[in-house]
Amino acid sequence: GPKVLQIPSHQIIDMGQMVTLNCDPVSNHLYFYWYKQILGQQMEFLVNFYNGKVMEKSKLFKDQFSVERPDGSYFTLKIQPTALEDSAVYFCASSLPTSAETLYFGSGTRLTVL
């Protein structure tokens, strides 16, 4: 089936540093999402992005977070500066406009903030 690729699979950084998580969505998908999963807990919605804009974001999407997809390249989640509580697995997902509810997820990036 369609694949969403996430790079890297694991990232370790020091608190206060900037980190960028990369997502290569399914080629003809136009809706993009980030979800956050803390170990042992459920996945939680962070943000939805379409046509160059944030369509919806949750309270977890702090001011330190930003997303972009410049010119059809990677869909990125940037955290600047990072905090200890940002340690989690971040899942990227994408969907077609014609079936926006059918999300295809990547395998996640495990972020460890020291």
Add this chain to the structure above:
Amino acid sequence: QQQVRQSPQSLTVWEGETAILNCSYEDSTFNYFPWYQQFPGEGPALLISIRSVSDKKEDGRFTIFFNKREKKLSLHITDSQPGDSATYFCAASASSGSWQLIFGSGTQLTVMP
């Protein structure tokens, strides 16, 4: 506040048995309920979904039973196979202006050969 709850947290069945995974929700505006299957090291993959206008959805060995009045649904996996061993997430969305999928905390299923 957990809007989508799943039980049990973990479930072990023998090969060939039927596994029953439960899910309940609170928000009456939810009208779309996908189930995702996740293997270790992979992202969740859509397994089967149902809309609130239906009370049953079947796809091969996987069936969703939906009770709108009680705000409950269940995923039945018949003739369980060891390859079905995974974590199953129930999710919900209102699909009326919101892009959020609200996930449950998952049920870890183990199918013993």
